[in-house]
Every structure is written in C-alpha cells, then in structure tokens.
Amino acid sequence: MHICHERSRNPPITCHVDVLVVGGGPTGVAAATAAARRGDKTLMIEKYGFCGGMATAGMSGAICGLFTSGRGRKHQQLVHGFAGEFYQHLKDRQAVSEPFPFGETKLVVHEPHTWKEIADDLLLESGVHILFHSLVTEVxxxxxxxxxxxxxxxxxxxxxxAExxxxxxxxGDLCAKAGVPYTLGRNGMVQYPTMVFRMNNVDINRGIGHPIPQLEAWVEQAQKRGYHLPRKHIYLLPSPRPGEVMCNVTSILHDDGRPIDATNAEDLTFAELKGRKMVREYERFLQNFIPGFEQARLNDVAPQIGIRQSRTIQGQGRLSNNDVFQAHKxxxxxxxxxxxxxxxxxxGIFMFYLDDDYYDIPYDTLLPEGIPNLITAGRALCAEHEALASARVTAQCFLTGYAAGTAAHLSHRDNCAFNQVDVDELRSIIEY
Incomplete structure (x- = not known):
C-alpha cells in the first residue's frame, strides 16, 4: 500500500464561539436558533449554500410528526414548540399544504425555497453566524x-x-470523528434511501387520493409490462403549488440488494446515478398508469439522494422499539x-401506527457516550432500528434540535457536562 505524505499544515484558529453547530438541516437550524436566542455566541457550519438538509436538498418536502394518530379520528396538532413555530411561518407565507392524510395520521407538504428563506431569517434574527460551503474534516x-x-x-x-x-x-459525522461508538442500522441493514421528485401539470382532483392498495396494483401491472419499479408502496403528495405533486416513490439499493451506506462516498455516488435514472422510469409509469398524470411533466428532482438512516450513536439513553409500541412517556x-x-x-415498508396515543423521546438519547461537551439530535440520536424509523422525521428533528441548542446554553452557562444539565429547566424553556 502506497502512502501519500500530506504537506504539514498548521491551520489558523479563525474563530472561537460558545456553541458550534455542525449541519444546517431542521435539527441544526433549530439547535443554532435556540442557543443564539439564549445569548450564546453561536456558529452554524453547513456543507451546502443553503439550509434544510433532507428537507430541501433531499427534498423530502413534508413535515411529518406534527399530528396525532388514530383510526377514524380527526387528527389534531400534537407537537408545538419550534416545530409549531416553523410550521406557522410556512403557513404565513402560504408555502405549505393543508394537512393531508397519511395512513392513520396526517402530514403537510412545504415549498422548499421558502423553507430555506424562513431558516435564513430565523438564524439571522437570533444572531447566529452562518458559514456555508464548509465541511468539517477533522476534530x-x-x-x-x-x-x-x-x-x-x-x-x-x-x-x-468552541465551548x-x-x-x-x-x-453523526462529528460524533464519529470524535470517537463516539455507533451502529449502522441493524447489522448494517439501514433503511433504503429515496430520490424524490416533483411533477407539475397534474390534474389534482383525479391524480391524488388513490388508496395505497390501488396504487400498488397499478405498480404491479406496470411491472408485468416491463417497467423497472422496485418500490410498490408509493406516496403522491400535493404540493402547495397548484397542479404540482411531490413524488416519494423510488427506492435505491445496490443491484444485489445491499442497502446504500450514506457514510460511503462510492455508495452515495452509485445512489445518485441510479436514482436519477429511476426517476424517469417512475415518471413514465405515472404518466401511463395514474389518472390525472397523463399530461404531467417532471418539474424538479432533489439535489441529493434522500437519506433516512446512517449512523446511530451509542448514547447514555436509548429509545427502544417497545418505547414506541407501548407509547412510553x-x-x-x-x-x-x-x-x-x-x-x-x-x-418493503413496515408500518406501525399508534392509536390515539404518543411516545416521548428522552433527553438522554441525545447524549453521546464519552464526550461531555458534545450533544447530537435528529436522526443520529440513540434508538433501536424500528424506533428510529419513527423518531427520525422532521417535526421531531426540530424538537430534539431545539432541545440540544437549549441544553448547550445551559451547559455553558453552568459550566457543566451535558449529562448534568437540569432537565426540568430545559423542558420549561423548550415548551414543545
């Protein structure tokens, strides 16, 4: 094996802050805003030139996790706090759909560019310093x-x-670089990613609202006619823009069935290339099989593959499958x-709905083992495989992110480790 000897470098220290947030998705926007609102000098580093992560670059396009769940019930908004605040900003700018049925709950679809603008405004108004187009390479x-x-x-x-x-x-990039133990799904089997796209010129009244079994039957018909459609359980969601539908329909995996490792650059490259080709196949299927899509055209494709799961940290607490199944508080x-x-x-897709109940995500699931001045949130939190498949969504990323940012303030203020933060005081501030 040949070794490349890199030129010795001593990078200058260009900035010292109270709180450093790495990542500008829903979790990072919430975390940075929370810390800065409490008066801490806060810097947020983001690899793209905009905020949103999977919500905008991955174009997941929906806020899941806002509403109650149950059979035959009128679904109400369950969570508030920063998730509710961001949702209200989207409503104020007419950039979010009305709540749309999703199985036994509801979700809302947002307009990605306005999402970025709201994030910019919240960060700047709270006093966060933002550094785009920057990548953390070492700790x-x-x-x-x-x-x-x-x-x-x-x-x-x-x-x-930073402090x-x-x-x-x-x-979990920062945690991994700092030596925090982690897992990748269940024995390396992480959830499959999706290349999301949007189509316009859809006859919404005819093209939206078909039951899942009917959609799956149409996919099966197309497969018999030679279409390559690896995912049958597809989601067609109305955008706030007239005649536009967000299509969460693809499933990207290796040709031999192995999942995509989102921490591996070659896997990500393969997924991007395969995902863009698969978008065209599903576009053709929608035009030829789904009522209302006959005159529809591809409008936009996500800038990057949509990742559902990669590293899960080893934390000081763990959200278990039973915590979700049994609606643990x-x-x-x-x-x-x-x-x-x-x-x-x-x-395929394993689905489990709570019936008129909810579960809690404990603070300790955000605390990595072994690093007292580091906290995480969002989809990297410590959870069992299926539990994470619920806790990873946008509303809960907003909430755990805001909790992490507030905890950073309390930890810095009291000069204590994250696991010594007064959780009662933390809860009284975040008011989720």
Whole structure:
C-alpha cells in the first residue's frame, strides 16, 4: 500500500464561539436558533449554500410528526414548540399544504425555497453566524473533550474552537470523528434511501387520493409490462403549488440488494446515478398508469439522494422499539411523537401506527457516550432500528434540535457536562 505524505499544515484558529453547530438541516437550524436566542455566541457550519438538509436538498418536502394518530379520528396538532413555530411561518407565507392524510395520521407538504428563506431569517434574527460551503474534516480533542474542528472551504483550511458542540449532521459525522461508538442500522441493514421528485401539470382532483392498495396494483401491472419499479408502496403528495405533486416513490439499493451506506462516498455516488435514472422510469409509469398524470411533466428532482438512516450513536439513553409500541412517556422527555414506524427495507415498508396515543423521546438519547461537551439530535440520536424509523422525521428533528441548542446554553452557562444539565429547566424553556 502506497502512502501519500500530506504537506504539514498548521491551520489558523479563525474563530472561537460558545456553541458550534455542525449541519444546517431542521435539527441544526433549530439547535443554532435556540442557543443564539439564549445569548450564546453561536456558529452554524453547513456543507451546502443553503439550509434544510433532507428537507430541501433531499427534498423530502413534508413535515411529518406534527399530528396525532388514530383510526377514524380527526387528527389534531400534537407537537408545538419550534416545530409549531416553523410550521406557522410556512403557513404565513402560504408555502405549505393543508394537512393531508397519511395512513392513520396526517402530514403537510412545504415549498422548499421558502423553507430555506424562513431558516435564513430565523438564524439571522437570533444572531447566529452562518458559514456555508464548509465541511468539517477533522476534530481537535483535549483529553476526552472536543476542543475544535478543522474545516475546509474556499478560504482554505481553518480551525474553529468552541465551548460546546452540537452534531446536527444527520449522519453523526462529528460524533464519529470524535470517537463516539455507533451502529449502522441493524447489522448494517439501514433503511433504503429515496430520490424524490416533483411533477407539475397534474390534474389534482383525479391524480391524488388513490388508496395505497390501488396504487400498488397499478405498480404491479406496470411491472408485468416491463417497467423497472422496485418500490410498490408509493406516496403522491400535493404540493402547495397548484397542479404540482411531490413524488416519494423510488427506492435505491445496490443491484444485489445491499442497502446504500450514506457514510460511503462510492455508495452515495452509485445512489445518485441510479436514482436519477429511476426517476424517469417512475415518471413514465405515472404518466401511463395514474389518472390525472397523463399530461404531467417532471418539474424538479432533489439535489441529493434522500437519506433516512446512517449512523446511530451509542448514547447514555436509548429509545427502544417497545418505547414506541407501548407509547412510553418519560419525565426527561424533550420531544413527543405520534408518527408511525415507517421502516423502508428489503422486505418493503413496515408500518406501525399508534392509536390515539404518543411516545416521548428522552433527553438522554441525545447524549453521546464519552464526550461531555458534545450533544447530537435528529436522526443520529440513540434508538433501536424500528424506533428510529419513527423518531427520525422532521417535526421531531426540530424538537430534539431545539432541545440540544437549549441544553448547550445551559451547559455553558453552568459550566457543566451535558449529562448534568437540569432537565426540568430545559423542558420549561423548550415548551414543545
């Protein structure tokens, strides 16, 4: 094996902050806003030139997890806090759909560009310093604590130091670089990703609202006619734009059935290439089989593959499958959810709905083992495989992110480790 000896470099320390947030998706936007609102000097680093993560770059396009769940019931908004605040901003700008049925609950579909604008406004109004087009490549440790991160961007290689760190990358990148133990799904079997796209010129009255069994029957008919459609359980969701539908219909996996590893660049490259080809196949299927799509055309494709799961940290607490199945409540809760377990895997999609109940996500699931000044949130939190398939969605990313940012403030204020934060005070601030 040949070794490349990199030129020795000593990157300058360009910034020191109270709270450093890595990642600008729903989790990171919420976390940075929370810390800055409490008066901490806060920096958010994001690899793209905009915020949103899977909500905009992955174009998941929907806020799941806002509403109650149950058979034959009128679904009400369950969670509020920062998730409710962001939802209200979308409504104020007419950039979100009316609540749309999804199995035994509801979701709302948002307009991606307005999502980015709202995130920009909330971050800047709260005093967050934003650094786009920047990637964390290394960490600097001081014993068992994080001292700083090395970033790379157009300005070169730099070191940024901080008192408290929040991993909002979704993939647990910062935790992994700091040596936090983690797993990848169940024995490496993570949920399959999706290349999301939108189609316009849809006759909404005819093209939306078909029951899942009917949609699956149409997929099966197309498969018999030679269409390559690996996913039968498809979601067609109305956009706030007239005549536009968000199509969450593809499932991307290796040709031999192996899942995509979102922490592997070659896997991601394969997924992007395969996903774009699959979009065209599903576009053809929709035009030829689904009423209302006869004159529809491809409008937009997600800038990147939509990731549902990658690294799951080993935390000081764990959200178990039974916590979800049994609707477990916790006195240390920082978020609640009635969203279904929606696990995309090699056997199709496993669905489990709570009936007129909800479960709690405890604070301790956000605390990585071994690093006292580091916290995470969002889909990297510590959870069993199926439990994560419920807790990973946008509303709960907003809530756990806001909790992480508030905890960073309390930890910094009281000069204590994250696991010594007064959870009762934390809960009184976030009011989810």
């Amino acid at each position: 600097v440790m001081n014993g068992n604590q994080l001292h700083g991160v090395i970033i790379e961007n157009k300005s070169g290689r730099q070191c940024i130091t 408290r760190f929040i991993d909002a990358t979704g993939d 916790s006195t240390r809760s920082v978020a609640s959810s009635a969203w279904c377990i929606e696990a995309h895997g090699n056997d």
